[in-house]
Amino acid sequence: MAEQDDTKALLQRIDQRLERLERLADRVERLESQGLAAAAVVTDTVDRAMAQASNRGIEVDPRARALASLVLRATEPHSLSQLESGLELMAAAPGALAALTDTLDGLAAQLIAAGIDPDVRVRNLASAAERLTSNEAIEVLHSVLDRLTSVRTLLASGILDPASTEVVGRMARALAHAAEEPPGRVGPFGALKALADPDVGRSLDFLLRFARGFGRVAHHHSSPALPAQTRKD
Numbered sequence: 001m002a003e004q005d006d007t008k009a010l011l012q013r014i015d016q017r018l019e020r021l022e023r024l025a026d027r028v029e030r031l032e033s034q035g036l037a038a039a040a041v042v043t044d045t046v047d048r049a050m051a052q053a054s055n056r057g058i059e060v061d062p063r064a065r066a067l068a069s070l071v072l073r074a075t076e077p078h079s080l081s082q083l084e085s086g087l088e089l090m091a092a093a094p095g096a097l098a099a100l101t102d103t104l105d106g107l108a109a110q111l112i113a114a115g116i117d118p119d120v121r122v123r124n125l126a127s128a129a130e131r132l133t134s135n136e137a138i139e140v141l142h143s144v145l146d147r148l149t150s151v152r153t154l155l156a157s158g159i160l161d162p163a164s165t166e167v168v169g170r171m172a173r174a175l176a177h178a179a180e181e182p183p184g185r186v187g188p189f190g191a192l193k194a195l196a197d198p199d200v201g202r203s204l205d206f207l208l209r210f211a212r213g214f215g216r217v218a219h220h221h222s223s224p225a226l227p228a229q230t231r232k233d
Contacts, residue, residue, distance in 0.1 A: 050060050073079055108118045131137060144151060158164055186194070194200050 053060050111118050
């Protein structure tokens with residue numbers, strides 16, 4: 001009796017396993033059919049895409065080979081190492097950007113505390129950059145570069161020294177002041193009378209000293225030839 005019960009239980013377990021195997025086989029069969037259907041859909045989609053590309057005059061095979069070559073290069077150990085380094089830099093970028101932002105904020109706060117408006121300075125810098133890169137500024141720069149030897153001579157002459165610029169500034173202010181005064185008529189006697197004016201006397205003294213110094217320089221240095229002037233009839 002016990003042997004019959006054992007045999008019956010064994011047969012039941014075998015039947016249960018067979019049922020599970022049948023269900024598993026059914027699932028595999030359904031997955032297989034679904035996979036084949038999906039593969040067919042994908043194949044049709046790829047075929048249509050290739051047909052459209054061919055109609056547009058695009059050769060698919062060279063592009064596929066180029067893509068395969070790119071994938072091979074991208075999966076090389078050296079390329080993967082560089083990609084990993086790039087990903088590490090990208091991961092560290094937010095922290096570095098935050099630190100840079102904090103630094104810029106600190107500098108902006110220092111400028112504001114010193115009475116300097118950073119926004120105004122940035123706008124002025126942008127405006128200056130725009131003017132410096134304009135066509136007119138580029139033409140002036142080209143003109144200066146074409147006359148670089150003359151510019152060097154001018155710089156070496158001392159005309160831009162502080163003392164020289166101060167004299168030129170005084171002359172400019174005197175010219176502006178003279179232009180603002182109403183014009184008048186001065187005859188020989190008026191000119192002789194003006195010689196008694198201390199200001200006129202100082203001007204004449206300066207002109208005489210300038211004439212003496214210029215004559216001395218002209219005597220020791222030959223004057224450069226002036227450029228020929230073309231005459232238009």
